[in-house]
Amino acid sequence: MKYLAAVVLLACAAAHAESLPTNGTLVVVPAFGEVTHVNDQATAILSVEEIDKDKAAAASRVNQKMKQGLDLLKKADPQASLKTQGYYTYPVYAEETPPQPGQPLQTRKLRVPASWRVGQSVQLVTVNLDNLPKTVAAAQSVLSLNNLRFGLRPETTRQLDEQRIAATYQNLNERINAIARAMGRKVGDAVLDTVDFEGSGNYSGNRVEVTGARVIANATNVRAAEVAEPSFEPGETVLSMRLVGKVRFK
Structure with missing residues (x-):
C-alpha cells in the first residue's frame, strides 16, 4: 500500500509538472558561433x-x-x-663586491x-x-x-564576419527549437522578441573572441654569412561570436 501510494503521488506530481502553463513565458537564449580560417599573415x-x-x-x-x-x-x-x-x-655596470664583516665602509664612489x-x-x-x-x-x-x-589579414576577417554571424544565428534557431520541444510547445508558438548581437547584459560575455594558432621563434644573433631556412607552420585562427536572444511563447 505504501508503494502504491508513492506511485500515485509521483504520477500526480508529473501530471502537475506537465500541465505547468507556459503562455507568455519569456526565455533568454544564449547562442554561439565560430568560423575557422587558415592564417594568411x-x-x-x-x-x-x-x-x-x-x-x-x-x-x-x-x-x-x-x-x-x-x-x-x-x-x-x-x-x-x-x-x-x-x-x-x-x-652596464660591473658587479660590486659587498664589504666583508668587520671591514670599514669606504666612501661611496661615483659609479662608472x-x-x-x-x-x-x-x-x-x-x-x-x-x-x-x-x-x-x-x-x-x-x-x-x-x-x-x-x-588573419583585416580583409580576411571582414569577409569571415558574415559567415560568423550566420553560424551564430543558426545556433540560436537550433537552441530555440530544442527549448520549445523540452517545454512541450511548438516552435510556431514562439516569437523572437530580441536578438542582441552586441552580447550586452549580465547574461552575456564578450561579443567576439579571437584565438589563433601562434608560432613563437627565439634565436640568437647569428654572424654567419648564410643561415639555414627555419621551418614555420602558420596554423589557423578561430573567430567566435556570442549573441543573446529573447523568445516569448504565446
Whole structure:
C-alpha cells in the first residue's frame, strides 16, 4: 500500500509538472558561433644588440647592422611592411663586491659604466608566407628573430564576419527549437522578441573572441654569412561570436 501510494503521488506530481502553463513565458537564449580560417599573415620582430665599452662604437655597429638587415628584408620581400621600433641605449655596470664583516665602509664612489648596451628592433608584416622562411633566413645573417606570430589579414576577417554571424544565428534557431520541444510547445508558438548581437547584459560575455594558432621563434644573433631556412607552420585562427536572444511563447 505504501508503494502504491508513492506511485500515485509521483504520477500526480508529473501530471502537475506537465500541465505547468507556459503562455507568455519569456526565455533568454544564449547562442554561439565560430568560423575557422587558415592564417594568411605573419608578423615578425627582428632585432640587433651590441655591447661595447665605447658607446659610440656600439651604436655605430647597431646602426650599420640594422641598415643591412632592412636592405636584406626589402630585397627578400619587397611587398612586406617594415617599421623600426624599440631603439635603446643604457649603461652596464660591473658587479660590486659587498664589504666583508668587520671591514670599514669606504666612501661611496661615483659609479662608472663598464660598458654600454645598444639595440634596435624592426617589425615585418607580410602575407607572403611561402617565402617567409627564406626572408627570415636572409635577415638572420645580421639580425636576431625574437618573435613570430601568425594571424588573419583585416580583409580576411571582414569577409569571415558574415559567415560568423550566420553560424551564430543558426545556433540560436537550433537552441530555440530544442527549448520549445523540452517545454512541450511548438516552435510556431514562439516569437523572437530580441536578438542582441552586441552580447550586452549580465547574461552575456564578450561579443567576439579571437584565438589563433601562434608560432613563437627565439634565436640568437647569428654572424654567419648564410643561415639555414627555419621551418614555420602558420596554423589557423578561430573567430567566435556570442549573441543573446529573447523568445516569448504565446
